[in-house]
Amino acid sequence: MAEAKKAISGMNPRKLIIGAVALVVALLLPHYGVTDNAGVLPLFTVVLCAVYALFALGLNIVVGFAGLLDLGYVAFFLVGAYVSAWFMSDFISSQNIHILDTARAVIPGIHLTFWFVVIVAGIIAALVGVVIGAPTLRLKSDYLALVTLGFGEILPEVFRNAEKFTNGTKGIGPVDAVGMGPFAVLPGIDKTITPSDYIAKYYVILVFCALFVWISIKLRDGRLGRAWMAIREDELAASLMGVPLMQTKLWSYAVGALAGGVGGAFYATIVGTVNVDSFTFAFSIIILCAVILGGMGNVWGAILGGVVITWFNYTGLIWIGQKINKAFSTKIDLQKYNFGFFGLVLVLMMLFRPEGFIPAARSKAVKQADKAADAAEALVEGAHA
């Protein structure tokens, strides 16, 4: 408690106010959402924004903290979603196991409680992260990007072809709803989250986001986080200072993948079906866009980026397009340009604001130091002239 007080008093008041406003907005956001799919803020988009914020938090650890470009984040998303699909639906129909689930007892298949499945999904995704990372993390940064991209392409193709285990492009569904279990004793919480109850879904994923923010910050300020940033800044120097490169990088992969798995497992329950066609390279790029837009290495930036990018992708482009068409009586289909939009975000951010909207404390410090050095140099040159 005293620590928390110290932390609060140590922050500047502006930050405190922004943080409080953000928290209130995050809590109240779904109550301003509309249930139909038109308008500026459909509830479904609000939920997706939170899910993608979780993904962005995960990728931020890999790309932002450790500086490893991962272009195959979709792999972890896929693993998490399929773990949900296998253990929360009637797909494995030879079994009939029900543990604290929400499905009716007559339905065959393995039905476990979401709270257990989500942990398993996270752990399996983390293991996949380690398996992918172990042979590849020795590579140079550009090759690493390519190999992760490769894994992100291979995994969906394997899942597409292994129809016996994944039902291929037909997909697995319906996935059971999330049961609130012991939380249901609290007032205002239903026993089961019904498919259309997006507000409840939002609060569940918000809790995961909050948990992951806490994990991110704890790790960042700890020994592991400092090791990640050392590697990001200069791998050779870090290894000379005694940072175990492989181990440290593997941890970043595992933690990043964990968020992907958790988000994937949750995504399966909100959408209700898991289909291999939803796992594309574009997903990896959207998440990367979110991290870069927000500010590589900044936890709050990743959330902001995730929310903004997701809103644009699912609602914003359509909404803005409609507004433009109405105002100028044109017939532009802005959604057609969403690939270009993401590409443009990446390119423009890299060219003009590589540190993102909310720069991480470190990149701010580095920039200031650079400026000071430039100024000093100018001064010296001026003195000579």
Place this chain on the structure above:
Amino acid sequence: MSTVAAPAAARLKLPKDLSSRVGLIVLALAIAFIIRSFISGPKTFTQVLTIGLSNGALYALIALGYTMVYGIIELINFAHGDLFMLGSVFAAIIMEDGFNKTKPGGSALIFLLVALVGTMAICALINVTIERLAYRRLRNAPKLAPLITAVGMSFILQNVGIVLNGSAPHSRRSVLPTGALKLGSIEVKYKYLIVLAVTVPLLLLMTYIVQRTKIGKAMRATAQDRDASLLMGINVDRVISFTFALGGALAGAAGTLFVQVNGQTRYDAGFRLGLIAFTAAVLGGVGNLLGAVIGGVLIGVIQGLNDGAPGFFGQGWTQTVMFSILILMVIFRPGGIFGKAQQEKV
């Protein structure tokens, strides 16, 4: 950085380290697979082989663009595959809408030649523009920045593809002769021969430019040491621009031939084929021009066999096979089948 065609002498010494041993095992398995496939269906096998060779020639053209750019500025140009895709779309538009040539015969082939040159010029221009606007400004930035920019560029080009071509595959008509050359029981379609007839001279021209001309010499020098080249009075910016132009032109040529042979344009072709071509570049050793050509042909044949020959995995697994090769190569032999792994400079 050996942009100069490295000595293609395969190392005949018995390898000592584990990675080479794994490589040998993989190679042995591959050869066993090929022999088994040939025995179970020699006719399909040879047909598929010719398709593979012709595709391989196209991959070689694309792979050269990757390898030259990597050789000179150490950037994996993710957008290069999409440039090839745009090339195929432009070529189709020029042939069908511009010249209204949709049937083989008559003067069609001459118009095709004009379209080829036109597409090459357009793609060269686009590639130079991309370098000028984006990559050049990031030349001294941390390595992630140009890489992410290249990914972004790839998406932008794909979107241009969607706008020009639609989000569904668009079938296009070919002006190449439809018959086949018969050699005993083996048939080789003319269109594949034409691909080779265009690609081989282009590759020879490429080699001539890089090996014999002044600008080629400047390219090799810049690839070896940019700062030293600058000190020797080489206009490095111009040399890099020229490299992008050359790579873009080859991608344009590959695009033109691709649409004529396959009769289809699709906006995501660049992503798929581009990565296959990059695999080819890695196979031959990134930065190695001759390696890229050999890697391209090799990858084309492997893909052809996998997709069509009896006893292989089939089309559903193409991506997996390609990426597995890429991943195995990058992990075990990052220098390619001819080259040696490079130590990171301090």
